[in-house]
Amino acid sequence: MSLSKMQLTTTEHDLAAGGILTISLKALRHNYQAVAKQIAPTRAAAVVKADSYGLGADKVAPAFYQAGCRDFFVAHLGEALKLRPLLADDATLYVLNGLQPQTEETCADAQIIPVLNSLEQLTNWQKLAIKRGVTLPALLQVDTGMARLGLSHEELDHLADHLDLLDHLDIKFIISHLAVGDEFNNAFNTKQLETMQAAIARLPKMPVAFANSGGCFQDKSFHYNLARPGVVLYGVGPDLPNHPILPVAELSARVIQVRNVPQGTPVGYGCTYVTPKPMRIATIAVGYADGWFRSLSNKGSAFYGDTRLPIVGRVSMDSITLDVTDLPEGTLTLGSLVELIGPHQSLQDVARDCDTIPYEILTALGHRYQRIYVD
Ligand SMILES: *Cc1c(COP(=O)(O)O)cnc(C)c1O
Numbered sequence: 001m002s003l004s005k006m007q008l009t010t011t012e013h014d015l016a017a018g019g020i021l022t023i024s025l026k027a028l029r030h031n032y033q034a035v036a037k038q039i040a041p042t043r044a045a046a047v048v049k050a051d052s053y054g055l056g057a058d059k060v061a062p063a064f065y066q067a068g069c070r071d072f073f074v075a076h077l078g079e080a081l082k083l084r085p086l087l088a089d090d091a092t093l094y095v096l097n098g099l100q101p102q103t104e105e106t107c108a109d110a111q112i113i114p115v116l117n118s119l120e121q122l123t124n125w126q127k128l129a130i131k132r133g134v135t136l137p138a139l140l141q142v143d144t145g146m147a148r149l150g151l152s153h154e155e156l157d158h159l160a161d162h163l164d165l166l167d168h169l170d171i172k173f174i175i176s177h178l179a180v181g182d183e184f185n186n187a188f189n190t191k192q193l194e195t196m197q198a199a200i201a202r203l204p205k206m207p208v209a210f211a212n213s214g215g216c217f218q219d220k221s222f223h224y225n226l227a228r229p230g231v232v233l234y235g236v237g238p239d240l241p242n243h244p245i246l247p248v249a250e251l252s253a254r255v256i257q258v259r260n261v262p263q264g265t266p267v268g269y270g271c272t273y274v275t276p277k278p279m280r281i282a283t284i285a286v287g288y289a290d291g292w293f294r295s296l297s298n299k300g301s302a303f304y305g306d307t308r309l310p311i312v313g314r315v316s317m318d319s320i321t322l323d324v325t326d327l328p329e330g331t332l333t334l335g336s337l338v339e340l341i342g343p344h345q346s347l348q349d350v351a352r353d354c355d356t357i358p359y360e361i362l363t364a365l366g367h368r369y370q371r372i373y374v375d
Helices: 010-016 025-039 049-053 057-066 077-086 104-109 119-132 153-161 187-202 347-353 358-363
Strands: 019-024 071-074 092-095 113-116 136-141 169-175 249-261 279-284 301-304 307-310 320-323 337-341 370-374
Touching: 019 025, 019 337, 025 057, 025 370, 049 057, 049 077, 049 358, 057 071, 057 077, 071 077, 077 092, 077 104, 104 119, 113 119, 119 136, 119 153, 119 169, 153 187, 301 320, 337 347, 347 358
Parallel strands: 019 370, 071 092, 092 113, 113 136, 136 169
Antiparallel strands: 019 249, 249 279, 249 337, 279 320, 301 307, 301 337, 307 320
């Protein structure tokens, strides 16, 4: 048999997938514009790191561009290089993690802008500017309270006393990152804002980018010139009433087997669930390899219409067993779809069941689903 015959057609591939991940480009554009309106006249960037929070940067970033976004943040240089050809020339890409030594040339050649997080990165970038006899653009990050990335207090002191370290560099924005931006009554936000104000005052006047998603919904003193929303664009709204954010992703899983079992039947690895009565069990083709975390064993659920279908037994790598006793016999058959994320169970609900945050659920979804981008 020829090799081409050993591949699935696109339709077969979709039917064979364990589930369907549906991503609304319309909701993505709506969320971008809602955030842009919220913070206007501050400009809104879009954070599209980690493959746009798992939803597919090749589709998602152009949707944000269409909605008016021109500033795109990724974490790695590799992510920026992949996106560069997919966006028009007036889009700017920034690399949050900064540059590893010896990657500066490639970054500059691609006209990608690094975030300089230390004096070492700053010096490496300046060396390249001098070598090439040009001025190179960059963002400069200062740490205002996360101890994660950015110039420390001591490094900022040093820079303020040696401003020639900025020669040959065009710092587009001074940036910093909020540790508790999503909390609206946490005094640490004010503390970070004050630290930011003090840092800005020590350097020549430059535009500032401070707010993440949460920061966009804080007081406008957090907004400055450019904001960097991420998760809010992907449908996770702030913890505030009447916010304008719409869900973006829905996930459904295919049923691969249904069986009736008597009372006392162990279900799944480790026999952690034993049926307390005669039950109907459906197996779906999604497991922890698809980002449906094992911590959902005997805890999470799926939905069919309004009916909640509890997960019984352990989550396996490629499958999950559901208690579907409440559905009439024959409702679910081979190939039926049940809801994992949708109108009855939000991303936030799933994250809560997993004791984690929606970011981790989204970025773990993986690449085995049929992906449908709807407009
Ligand atoms: C990830 C990230 C963001 C976006 O954060 P959200 O909470 O998703 O809005 C913004 N800035 C930096 C530096 C980040 O690492």
